[in-house]
Amino acid sequence: MIDPNGIYYLGPKGSFTNEVAEIFEGDKIPKRTITEVFNSITDNSIGIVPIENSIEGPVHETLDNLFKNEEIYVNYEIEKEIKLVLAVNPSVNSLNDIEVIYSHSHAINEAKETLSKYNFTNFVPVESTSTAALYASKQKYSAAICSEYAANLYNLKIILRDINDSINITRFIVISKKLMEDGDKTMVMFTVPHKPGALYKVLEKFYNNNINLTMIYSRPLKSIPWQYYFYLEFEGNIKDNKVKVTLEEIRNITSMLKIKGSFTKLQYQVSNYLS
Numbered sequence: 001m002i003d004p005n006g007i008y009y010l011g012p013k014g015s016f017t018n019e020v021a022e023i024f025e026g027d028k029i030p031k032r033t034i035t036e037v038f039n040s041i042t043d044n045s046i047g048i049v050p051i052e053n054s055i056e057g058p059v060h061e062t063l064d065n066l067f068k069n070e071e072i073y074v075n076y077e078i079e080k081e082i083k084l085v086l087a088v089n090p091s092v093n094s095l096n097d098i099e100v101i102y103s104h105s106h107a108i109n110e111a112k113e114t115l116s117k118y119n120f121t122n123f124v125p126v127e128s129t130s131t132a133a134l135y136a137s138k139q140k141y142s143a144a145i146c147s148e149y150a151a152n153l154y155n156l157k158i159i160l161r162d163i164n165d166s167i168n169i170t171r172f173i174v175i176s177k178k179l180m181e182d183g184d185k186t187m188v189m190f191t192v193p194h195k196p197g198a199l200y201k202v203l204e205k206f207y208n209n210n211i212n213l214t215m216i217y218s219r220p221l222k223s224i225p226w227q228y229y230f231y232l233e234f235e236g237n238i239k240d241n242k243v244k245v246t247l248e249e250i251r252n253i254t255s256m257l258k259i260k261g262s263f264t265k266l267q268y269q270v271s272n273y274l275s
């Protein structure tokens with residue numbers, strides 16, 4: 001299913017998404033934002049984006065793009081442990097010299113408690129941890145929260161290691177224009193009529209058909225203030241009879257139902273790429 005010329009990922013080179021992309025054969029093409037990854041996908045290419053972090057929760061830009069782009073489906077998920085470092089421009093000699101710290105907003109929050117003892121005040125969120133490393137390489141007295149790999153790639157000095165507040169895992173997804181029906185889990189997104197019990201009735205179908213939910217989350221619809229879409233993941237795939245039955249049943253009681261496909265968890269292999 002993979003076009004060797006089209007593995008789009010949240011870049012630039014050195015992001016955690018890039019490390020995950022390296023498990024696939026083929027040409028990797030970095031994009032500046034998650035939205036640009038979604039917009040780049042053609043019939044034969046794939047995209048790799050973060051969807052959820054174990055400390056910071058869902059990545060909203062990914063969810064909103066999955067909801068918006070009807071023709072894009074989820075094919076695989078990959079979990080990767082995230083090890084953050086604080087890396088500085090060569091002009092920095094001590095922690096006191098740091099004037100600004102760049103990173104992805106998730107990564108800033110993943111290390112917030114650990115860094116709170118140093119009294120840094122100027123955290124600036126950017127599109128990814130590797131964009132942060134790139135900025136830090138160009139600006140005197142700046143720093144980035146990024147991976148050790150990105151720090152080395154952009155010639156930064158690592159000044160603090162192991163700065164995650166706790167065990168830190170991010171779930172990434174592989175997206176494409178192909179709906180897959182095989183896998184361990186399935187994702188749907190839906191809206192319900194604005195009346196009492198509407199969400200309850202949808203969830204009841206999963207209970208009645210003995211399907212285990214693994215994630216539920218809501219996000220603003222944006223087009224209508226104070227109304228929401230729901231993002232749901234559950235065990236089982238579209239070929240399972242009980243999943244088929246449930247999806248048929250909820251089609252009748254949701255206002256809008258988008259089936260984003262079934263997907264398998266791939267085991268992440270730390271490749272030679274990092275050595």
Ligand SMILES: O=C(O)C(=O)C[C@]1(C(=O)O)C=C[C@@H](O)C=C1
Nearest residue numbers: 015016017050104107128129170
């Ligand atoms: O910035 C990166 O390196 C990413 O791949 C994105 C991302 C995320 O959005 O969760 C991935 C892992 C870390 O949790 C922080 C940032």
